[in-house]
Amino acid sequence: MNRRALLSGLAAQAALLPGAARALGSSPHPAPRPDGLWRRAVPELGELLRAADLGGQTSLAVIDLRSGLALESVAGGTPLPPASVAKAATALYGLRVLGPEHRYTTRLLATGPIRAGRLDGDLILAGSGDPSLDTAALAGLADRLRAAGVSEVAGALRVQGSALPEIRSIDPGQPDHLGYSPAIAGLNLNFNRVYFEWKRQGSDYAITMDARTGALRPQVRVSSMSVQPRNLPIYTYEQRGAADHWTVARDALGAEGGRWLPVRNPAAYAADVFRTLCGAQGIRVTLGPPLAVLPDTATLIASHDSETLPGLLRGMLKYSTNVTAECIGLTASTALGARPDSLQASGAQMAAWHSAQLMGAGPIRFADHSGLGDRSRISSLDMARLLSTHGTRTALTPLLKPYLPRDASGARMASAPAQVVAKTGTLNFVSGLAGYITPPSGRALAFAIFSADIDRRAALSRAERERPEGGRAWARRARRLQNDLVLRWSRLYGA
Structure with missing residues (x-):
């Protein structure tokens, strides 16, 4: 067989092999793609904003952390309400003012000696503003009081919570019954909420109001509930002295259920629960009036320490707990010597502090530390710059919650194009997201996205603020925009 015949035979055999036609029609090295073709697969910014159809205003910015340059911005200098994104600023x-080792301490003190099981004086429960104090922690203090040999208190149980100002509601504009807008004080318990539980029994309802934590469910006397034969309003509230009095519409209850309701007098609530826990230990004690100042002669019996600040902040950012944000913000402002008497005053102190860290910052206003109030204002560019200040990423990244983008079908992406940690924020017709994007290239980015239809929000009545018409659909579109922007920036600047 000559050379020509051999080559012809091999070619004929190759043509019979699977995939041979594809192999013959392709190059062993892919042809170079036109410059920038991959960028054209990333949705245009204007296209994403038009698709969201949010109305109102949207402010967005993304910053390269290494250079400090803004890579992309739309209305970046427009101040908008940050909602709970404000908690990242808090x-x-x-962290900067109090330090990562800061803890809150709740103390149990006596104004007299203990003789033969009797405390000859008052028993004082003194708070320092701990936002995480719960019923289990108070039960531990009652255990230690019993271990100290106390079975009777000759004086009275008195609470002292002047470490922070007493604030009746984080946002008075919210409906009374919403558990995320309770009171704030120097002595807080269970995020200043009481659990209302009901169960139908014949033609009536069995009702409990308790301070539950885990298996502990001490009944509460300073908060009461009455079922009324009506349809609306679902709840009414009245404060009588130190007690909270609620009514609920019978038609709204159904067979059984439960929900958290806010507490408006945290010191009285803590005293009520602690007295019950002491009773469970066989310790007899009556309630006395609160103390404004601790007596110099008071001696320590026991104390309870909170987690260090990073642990408290991690929980705050994960669950967006308003009480934690307000207590930490108030504590930091107090440590700076401000002694604020309101959330507005403390928020102004925090805004001034952040403005001093940012050269050439636009107007920054914080009405509180949680973002629950809608009068706070910060631009996306200043929020991204705030996240870009020296050492901020190192401090905040371990505390922020991972953000997993969704694909076109709405499912969480199993392999996202970048690692993202962020804080979300939601109010009626207000939505925000801010945090850090770290693509495989290691090029770290800080970003912030704020959207708000302020006129639509302002038109809501107080009663409409729990579930306004159109609110959920608007929030879904805002979240979709945030998702698509994070994916855009991950792909566009991650190479």
């Missing part, structure tokens, strides 16, 4: 404020 976290940084607390």
